[in-house]
Every structure is written in structure tokens, then in C-alpha cells.
Amino acid sequence: MLAWRLGVLKNEGRATPAQISMAKRNNVEMALKTARESRQILGAMGITGDFPMMRHMMNLESVITYEGTHDIHLLITGMDITGIAAFS
Numbered sequence: 001m002l003a004w005r006l007g008v009l010k011n012e013g014r015a016t017p018a019q020i021s022m023a024k025r026n027n028v029e030m031a032l033k034t035a036r037e038s039r040q041i042l043g044a045m046g047i048t049g050d051f052p053m054m055r056h057m058m059n060l061e062s063v064i065t066y067e068g069t070h071d072i073h074l075l076i077t078g079m080d081i082t083g084i085a086a087f088s
């Protein structure tokens, strides 16, 4: 829903950097959660090289850091909501 709403706002030229921060952070978290759940569904086979879930998880761990880290996007979202910056 967040990604869809951001897409609509972007098409209308109304998306803000803070909204993009929130969406990037959430999308990566959801993708990582999905990859972890998929790994768990496969049981022990999920950690073998026969299935690609661990590769997806490792890729997503990288995405947590690049293009703005998980923590920094949270600080940006917090600043957008409260008007108070917890960083300088």
C-alpha cells in the first residue's frame, strides 16, 4: 500500500523526499521479512545452495545499508512527523 501510494503521489508530482525515505525503509524491511519467512518454510534446505533464499537475504542485508541506512531513514521520518531533528 505504501509503495502504491508513493507511486500515485510521484505520478502527481507530489512525492516528498521524506515519503521516499519511509517507503524505501519499509520496502526493504518487508522484502527481508519475506525472504526470511521463505527461508524458514524451506527448513534446513533453506540454508543450502540448492535454493536461492539465503542469497536474496544477503542481498537485502546490503540494501538495508545503501541508498540511506535503515536507521537514518527512520530519523528522517521522525523529523518529518515531529518537525524535530534527532540528528545534526
Ligand SMILES: Cc1cc2nc3c(=O)[nH]c(=O)nc-3n(C[C@H](O)[C@H](O)[C@H](O)COP(=O)(O)OP(=O)(O)OC[C@H]3O[C@@H](n4cnc5c(N)ncnc54)[C@H](O)[C@@H]3O)c2cc1C
Pocket: 062, 063, 065, 066, 067, 068, 069, 070, 071, 072, 075, 087
Ligand atoms: C552494497 C553497497 C553499495 C553501495 N554503493 C554506493 C554507491 O554506489 N555510492 C555511494 O556513494 N555509496 C555507496 N554505498 C555506501 C553506503 O551509502 C554507505 O555505506 C551508507 O551510507 C552508510 O554509511 P557508512 O557505511 O559510512 O556507515 P556509518 O555512517 O558509519 O553508519 C554505521 C551505522 O550507524 C548508523 N548511524 C549512523 N549515524 C547515526 C545516527 N546519527 N543515529 C543513529 N544511527 C546512526 C547507520 O544507520 C549504520 O547502521 C554502498 C554500500 C553498500 C553496502
